[in-house]
Amino acid sequence: MLRNIFLKTVRDYLRQILIWGGGLGLLMVFYGASYTSIFGTGLGRAKAIEDYRKTVEAFTILTGKVYDIDTFGGFVNNKIGSVMPIFLGIWVLLAGSAIIRGEEERGSLDLLLSTPHSRVSVLLQKWAGVVMALLMMSVLSCVGLLLGAAAAKADLSVGDAVLAHLNWALVALVFGAMALLFSQLTTRKAAAGWAGGLMAATYLLNNLVLNVESLQWTKYVYPFYYASLSQPLARSVGTNWVGITVLVVIIIPLVGLALWMYRQRDLNGFFELFKTNKPLVSSTFHKLPRPQSLWLSNNFTFGLRASLTGVLIWGLSISAYTLLIMSVFNDIKGSMTDLLNSSGDFKSALGFLDLTSNENLLSVFIFVFVVLLAAAYAVVQVASWTAEENEGRLEMMLSTPEPRSRLLLTYFGVAVVSSALMIGLVGAIFALSTWVFNIPVNGANAVAAFFGLWVVCVVIEAVGYVLAAFGPGWAVGVTAGLVILSYLTDLLEKVLKLPQALVNLSVFRQYGRPLSEGLQWTAQLAMIALSVVFIVIAILRFRQRDITK
Amino acid sequence: MMNTAMQNSGQLRATQNQNNSSFAIQTEKLNKSYGRNRGVIDLDLSVYEGEVFGFLGPNGAGKTTTIRMLLNLIKPTGGKATLLGLDSQRDNVEIHKHIGYLPGEFSLYPGLTGAQTLAYFANLRGVDGKENWKYVQEMAERLELDMTKKFRQYSRGNKQKVGIILALMHRPRLLILDEPTSGLDPLNQQEFYKLVKEIQQSGSSVFFSSHIMSEVEKICDRVGIIREGRLVKIGGIAELTDLKSHQLELTFAGPVPLEEFRQLPGVDHLEKVQVNSHETLRCIVKADKLDQVVKLAAKYPLVNFVSREPSLEESFLDYYRDESKAN
Numbered sequence: 001m002l003r004n005i006f007l008k009t010v011r012d013y014l015r016q017i018l019i020w021g022g023g024l025g026l027l028m029v030f031y032g033a034s035y036t037s038i039f040g041t042g043l044g045r046a047k048a049i050e051d052y053r054k055t056v057e058a059f060t061i062l063t064g065k066v067y068d069i070d071t072f073g074g075f076v077n078n079k080i081g082s083v084m085p086i087f088l089g090i091w092v093l094l095a096g097s098a099i100i101r102g103e104e105e106r107g108s109l110d111l112l113l114s115t116p117h118s119r120v121s122v123l124l125q126k127w128a129g130v131v132m133a134l135l136m137m138s139v140l141s142c143v144g145l146l147l148g149a150a151a152a153k154a155d156l157s158v159g160d161a162v163l164a165h166l167n168w169a170l171v172a173l174v175f176g177a178m179a180l181l182f183s184q185l186t187t188r189k190a191a192a193g194w195a196g197g198l199m200a201a202t203y204l205l206n207n208l209v210l211n212v213e214s215l216q217w218t219k220y221v222y223p224f225y226y227a228s229l230s231q232p233l234a235r236s237v238g239t240n241w242v243g244i245t246v247l248v249v250i251i252i253p254l255v256g257l258a259l260w261m262y263r264q265r266d267l268n269g270f271f272e273l274f275k276t277n278k279p280l281v282s283s284t285f286h287k288l289p290r291p292q293s294l295w296l297s298n299n300f301t302f303g304l305r306a307s308l309t310g311v312l313i314w315g316l317s318i319s320a321y322t323l324l325i326m327s328v329f330n331d332i333k334g335s336m337t338d339l340l341n342s343s344g345d346f347k348s349a350l351g352f353l354d355l356t357s358n359e360n361l362l363s364v365f366i367f368v369f370v371v372l373l374a375a376a377y378a379v380v381q382v383a384s385w386t387a388e389e390n391e392g393r394l395e396m397m398l399s400t401p402e403p404r405s406r407l408l409l410t411y412f413g414v415a416v417v418s419s420a421l422m423i424g425l426v427g428a429i430f431a432l433s434t435w436v437f438n439i440p441v442n443g444a445n446a447v448a449a450f451f452g453l454w455v456v457c458v459v460i461e462a463v464g465y466v467l468a469a470f471g472p473g474w475a476v477g478v479t480a481g482l483v484i485l486s487y488l489t490d491l492l493e494k495v496l497k498l499p500q501a502l503v504n505l506s507v508f509r510q511y512g513r514p515l516s517e518g519l520q521w522t523a524q525l526a527m528i529a530l531s532v533v534f535i536v537i538a539i540l541r542f543r544q545r546d547i548t549k
Numbered sequence: 550m551m552n553t554a555m556q557n558s559g560q561l562r563a564t565q566n567q568n569n570s571s572f573a574i575q576t577e578k579l580n581k582s583y584g585r586n587r588g589v590i591d592l593d594l595s596v597y598e599g600e601v602f603g604f605l606g607p608n609g610a611g612k613t614t615t616i617r618m619l620l621n622l623i624k625p626t627g628g629k630a631t632l633l634g635l636d637s638q639r640d641n642v643e644i645h646k647h648i649g650y651l652p653g654e655f656s657l658y659p660g661l662t663g664a665q666t667l668a669y670f671a672n673l674r675g676v677d678g679k680e681n682w683k684y685v686q687e688m689a690e691r692l693e694l695d696m697t698k699k700f701r702q703y704s705r706g707n708k709q710k711v712g713i714i715l716a717l718m719h720r721p722r723l724l725i726l727d728e729p730t731s732g733l734d735p736l737n738q739q740e741f742y743k744l745v746k747e748i749q750q751s752g753s754s755v756f757f758s759s760h761i762m763s764e765v766e767k768i769c770d771r772v773g774i775i776r777e778g779r780l781v782k783i784g785g786i787a788e789l790t791d792l793k794s795h796q797l798e799l800t801f802a803g804p805v806p807l808e809e810f811r812q813l814p815g816v817d818h819l820e821k822v823q824v825n826s827h828e829t830l831r832c833i834v835k836a837d838k839l840d841q842v843v844k845l846a847a848k849y850p851l852v853n854f855v856s857r858e859p860s861l862e863e864s865f866l867d868y869y870r871d872e873s874k875a876n
Contacts (some may be wrong), residue, residue: 187659268701284712288696290682291668302669306658396624396715399650400673403642546623 005122009129009135013095020091021137024084025144035072039436064207064228072154073233076145077164081233084141084168085224089199089224092134092176097191099126100547101183104268119263126253130176138165156233163232163239171227171288172245175199177254184261184271204321212328223250225472299397299407303414307384311418314377315425318370322426326433333361358441359516367449369458371511372424375483377422378457379416382464382479386472394547405539412465412535419457423450441515448519452511455524457505462531462538469541472548483507573633573723573754574619580627581614584778588614593626596756596771601749603769604758611778612758613653616727617754620650633723646674649716653727654756655708659701663689663711666700667718676719685697688714705732713741717748724748726757730764742768762866795839799830799846800853813841827852 002008039048053069056078063082068074100123103109112122142165149156175195183192206224209215219225229243261271295305325332388394388411397407426449434441460483468475489498490508503509510523574596581588587716594759596602606612617623619630621641630637632644657666667685671677679863690694694710703711709732716724724745730738745755745768759765766786774782794817805828807821815838822829834842839856 001866058614073639287686287690288664289670290679290685291662291665293665293668296665296669299670299673392652392654393658395617395652396650396655396657396670396712398622398672399620399645399648399652400670401645401675402673544624 003470004131005117005125006132009099009126011130013129013133016091017133017136017140017230021140024087024137024141025147027080028076028144029148029151031076032072032145032154033151034152035075035148035152035304038075048472053084055471063212064224067231068236071235072149072152073156073160073235076148077231077233081164081168081231084165085171085227086173086199086203088134088168089194091137092130093179093195093199094192095130095133096176096179097183097188097195098187099123099130099180100262101188101191105188106303113267118194120259123259123262127180134169134173138169146307159230160235163230163403164362164515165245167227167230167232167239167244170244170251171223174247174250174254176225177251177258181254181258181261184258184265186270191416195364197313200317201320204324208324208328212331226250287491290488299402299410300413303384303411304417307381307414307418308421310377310380311422311425314373314380315422315429318373318422318426319429321369322366322430323433325362326430326437326439329358329361329437332365333358357516358439359445360513362439362441363513363515366430367513371453371508372487374419374423374453374457375460375487378415378419378460379464379476379480379483381457381461382468383476385411385415385465386468389468389472389548398547404543408465408469408539408542409535412461412538415461415465416458419461420454423453423457426450426453445515445518449514450515452519452524455527456507456511458531459534460525464535466534466538467543469538469545499510502522559824572596572631573598573600574602574630576615576619576628576630578628579615579618579625579630581611581618581623582626587778589618589625589775592775592778592780594752594773594780594783598633599749599752600770601745601755601768602757603765603772604756604775605760605762605765605772606758606775607760610775612775613727614778615775615821616653616725616758617755619696619725619731620645620648647722648682649719649721649724651712651716651726651729653731655712657700657708657711660758662699663694663696663703663707665694666711667714670715675720681718681720684720685714686716688717688744691744692737706734706737710737711735713744717744720748720751720753721751724753724755724757726755728758728760730759730761794824794833794835796857797830797834797839797842798853798855799858801828801830801846802826802850802852804828805830805849809845810842813845814838816842 002011038052039045049070053066056063056066056069062453063078066074066078067080070208098107103112109122117125144160145161145164146158149161175198176197179191182194185191186194202222203224205215206219206222206228209219217441226243226246229240231237232239265271295301388397398404427446430450432447433439434446460479463482464475464479467478487508489503490506492498493503493509496542507527510520510527512520512523553592556767572595574594576594579589579592579594592611594615604615613622620633621638621644624638633647635644635789637644644791652678658669661669663776671681671685688694689710692710694707694714698707700708700711703796709729713726714730716726716729730741736770742764745757745842751757755768769786771783771785773780803826805821807819810816810830811819815835817833819830819832822831830846832842
């Protein structure tokens with residue numbers, strides 16, 4: 001596996017292939033096996049399918065158009081296939097942003113390029129390694145799907161399963177190629193951020209235009225549109241080779257452009273769209289006055305300033321989605337009212353919600369996602385803390401007269417305040433949009449909903465900090481894993497028949513649906529108290545342990 | 550001339566402090582083990598106030614582990630260390646007010662310019678005033694550091710310069726440097742040596758690790774050698790040099806019996822080269838055994854005698870070689 005750059009790249013991804021691919025495979029097995037239990041086999045099957053179809057059709061903005069829901073393939077396609085490009089896309093865009101820029105930031109690309117390999121060869125071999133890794137993940141997921149079909153005794157052809165995975169992998173690769181391209185212009189993190197933002201935005205927009213006639217013309221610019229043309233698991237749609245070809249055609253120029261920029265630019269530099277002729281060395285370069293900026297005055301202001309870009313990007317991105325929903329809210333509400341009037345059973349199928357209420361609708365279309373995004377933001381804050389140590393800055397910081405406990409508390413304070421700022425920004429824009437679009441909501445519940453988001457962030461950050469106090473190298477991965485587990489526990493409670501005590505541990509369960517049902521204040525206070533305990537443990541451990549770098 | 554005077558002044562102060570037993574660093578049975586592996590073993594070390602102490606050893610000998618224990622970045626598994634009379638663990642925050650530290654490998658904020666980085670750390674250290682910034686500017690000028698560039702744009706050497714200025718900017722009482730000249734070009738290395746001597750002259754102590762013997766010889770008052778986690782030698786530069794060997798080249802007009810020289814204690818790497826009718830013997834001789842070799846050589850028709858005083862580096866390598874043989 002160390003014979004060439006391609007094999008080495010694949011080797012580097014082996015663990016991730018097993019974790020991501022294996023995880024997706026297990027998810028496929030689980031969803032496949034749940035097919036029979038959800039619809040049953042007896043007399044009530046037709047009615048169960050009809051109710052289920054109506055329910056999922058109400059959520060096309062989240063999952064895309066629904067096809068052949070009465071078949072195993074159509075069920076899996078709707079249940080998990082709709083988000084498979086996102087699952088694969090997250091991995092591939094992180095990989096795409098790192099294959100060149102990541103090596104540069106680590107300082108290992110210089111050495112790699114000192115071997116007799118051209119830049120073209122290095123980039124293409126690494127990109128081929130990413131594609132191969134993605135294919136291997138898809139194979140694992142595909143095996144899981146086939147096992148799930150076997151468990152459900154359903155009829156699913158291997159060819160359809162393979163084509164479905166090919167389609168998902170290709171649309172994911174589009175965003176990987178974008179990340180690779182962006183990484184020629186900016187840092188690894190920013191490239192991944194921009195590609196991720198584009199992926200999330202185009203995914204939602206592509207689903208949104210299904211219901212909004214006036215925006216239909218925009219669908220041709222969304223890669224997800226071309227992926228949605230093929231639904232190999234839904235036989236009534238099948239595989240659209242034009243859509244698949246377009247995805248391949250999009251990937252090639254993106255990688256080509258990235259390659260061209262990479263050949264033009266300096267190593268450790270960025271490709272400049274507009275070259276500027278700055279003098280190499282200023283004549284007074286060492287006579288600079290001392291910078292007096294307020295944000296340089298202490299760790300807290302410094303950390304807060306550093307987090308502001310993230311606050312704005314996350315806050316505005318989430319707000320953009322919120323505004324989008326608010327702008328078409330009355331259309332969505334109208335279709336929901338029609339749906340409710342058409343079937344008395346629909347409401348009971350939904351189980352909990354009266355979807356003609358503004359609060360309930362906004363809970364489903366906005367807060368279900370925003371809470372997940374807020375959790376992701378909290379994980380990013382944990383990553384910022386561990387990066388201080390993992391990237392070798394903490395040692396220098398700890399040589400200043402700053403007690404470890406205060407340093408940890410300061411960084412935690414930055415995380416907590418920046419989360420509040422990000423959520424506050426989203427909340428302010430949300431409040432403004434309810435006024436602009438004339439969508440009245442319960443003000444107290446709205447405030448509680450945003451406060452609850454902040455509590456979710458705080459508790460996740462506290463868990464992350466306590467884990468980082470034991471192992472900064474693995475803390476972020478474990479924290480992210482716990483967040484996903486927590487989300488799945490809340491989501492799959494009924495299907496998996498999980499014990500209530502376990503479900504109650506989920507931070508998402510404790511968040512609940514505050515916009516419609518109000519916030520469970522006892523639970524929030526308990527989570528804040530728990531966060532304090534976690535931070536005390538984190539401090540005690542951090543004070544005692546060795547700094548790794 | 551000025552440098553020599555400064556050096557003498559620093560050494561004088563260090564000698565006075567030795568007499569007064571005023572320690573900048575003192576360790577007692579300091580230990581660090583990583584599972585079965587021992588990083589540092591029973592380290593007893595004293596560094597006097599006002600002296601420049603060189604901490605020598607090859608890669609993996611335990612230099613960085615020792616330094617990181619002194620800084621309380623890693624915790625000793627046994628023993629204790631005091632810096633400036635304060636406990637390295639209990640009083641670490643107070644200690645950090647008075648020390649400057651340059652890690653062997655470090656990273657800073659890629660998006661900050663050199664000036665912003667230095668200003669930020671000055672704030673964290675509570676260093677105010679124009680005078681201090683003047684000192685920063687002066688060091689930047691002497692080391693030729695462009696402070697307008699972002700940290701990510703700096704070469705390795707320039708990053709090292711930022712680190713050096715960060716360590717020196719608040720004129721610490723104790724300077725702890727881990728391989729400080731790594732990445733610096735020879736001119737900047739010389740400038741760095743001057744900075745170290747100046748800070749010593751102002752009364753500060755310097756503890757620095759290195760495996761570059763020439764710089765240790767140039768600026769250190771005393772040296773400690775660490776090997777496989779144990780302090781194997783400690784003493785003044787001259788003292789260490791005396792312990793070392795001489796490289797001899799003896800040319801005789803006729804044949805000489807090689808075995809007689811080989812049997813002498815303290816003689817190593819003996820070889821004979823025949824050039825026309827002359828025979829040349831080359832060998833490395835322990836300093837305290839030199840007279841025996843000279844006396845034996847005098848019995849034969851000696852036509853040329855060359856003795857070269859080895860550098861600390863060569864002696865150090867010999868020392869390691871001999872120790873390895875013994876083990």
